[in-house]
Amino acid sequence: MSMSRIKKMLLAILIILIVIQFIQPARNTSGQVLQTDIVKVSNVPQSVQTVLKTACYDCHSNNTRYPWYANVQPMGWLLARHVKEGKTELNFSEFGAYSTRRQANKLRAIENTIKDGTMPLSSYLLLHKDARLTETDKKEIINWALQAKDNLEQNKP
Amino acid sequence: MSSVVFTACDNGNNKSDENAETNKRSASETTPSSNPNAEATPIEGIVSGYLSLKNALANDNSKDAANAGNAIVEAMNKIDKSSLTEDRMKLYADVEEDAKEHAEHIGSNAGNIKHQREHFDMLSKDMYDLVKSFGTGQTLYHAFCPMYNDNKGAYWISETKEIKNPYFGKEMPTCGEVKEEIKQ
Secondary structure, eight states: OOHHHHHHHHHHHHHHHHHHTTOOOOOOBOOSOOTTSHHHHSOOOHHHHHHHHHHTHHHHSSBOOOOGGGGSTTHHHHHHHHHHHHHHHOOGGGGGGSOHHHHHHHHHHHHHHHHHTOSSOHHHHHHOGGGOOOHHHHHHHHHHHHHHHHHHHHTOO | OHHHHHHHHOOSHHHHHHHHHHHHHHHHHSOOOSOGGGSOOTTHHHHHHHHHHHHHHHTTOHHHHHHHHHHHHHHHHTOOGGGSOHHHHHHHHHHHHHHHHHHHHHHTOTTOHHHHHHHHHHHHHHHHHHHHHHOOSSOEEEEEESSHHHHTOEEEEESSSSOOOTTTGGGSTTOOEEEEEEOO
């Protein structure tokens, strides 16, 4: 390959990189706390609320705190996809709109994924050191999830 | 009984199409009866998908379990909700989203049988409520394994009295007991 061909290719790549910067995905930031938010429908201890917001809400709510690289494509696109998938799986902002049985199952899934360490995702933890859960954090979340699930099942219609 | 097993082992679309046809015909030909068991049940496809899922898990076969999960989703998509009585419509609406989510997860987790079993546990509760309300035209058994989920226990529904544990598979095939016979 001649020098000039390499230069042409690098230039083409550079142009593509510049062009894709203008294709910004929509942001997941509603800014409001809905009536269906888990903190409105369940008795979530303050300490657990803080952990949920720091370690879970980025992908599991209508409000993502975006890192600087979200402005750089294709990183922003990847993030948008992760958030979309996370919200399909569990959206704390819309928790109250789930059926009672789905709420109970989600609480159980929270308990299990925290216990197994499958959540928060290790790839997320690499870039979000503040989202690492201490043993106390884990215990608090698990206890809350168990308690909330019991309450749901007792109040079943 | 052999026809039951045949249905349960068949994940294909043809069978559930046939079932849907049969349901339509029997619904139009017979006058509405106060006895819900007299007519063919609209959830037959879902139940047969569930039973093949249960058998796949009891055999530790994650791939067959995934296929059965997908078959349940397909059967659920074919349900004509407007044809249901008010009570059943209400129950089905309550169960639908949850059950479909479990079936989808089971379908997309071939190779992760542990995760499939977690969803099977939750799906089994939905299925019990459906079966109790809709009837199935066959006698089913509500079985319980006391050891699953950290000894919290878990139920499943079976077409046979014989215990073949879907939660532990071949590791503990006979763990569990029948708690209820669901007569049709």
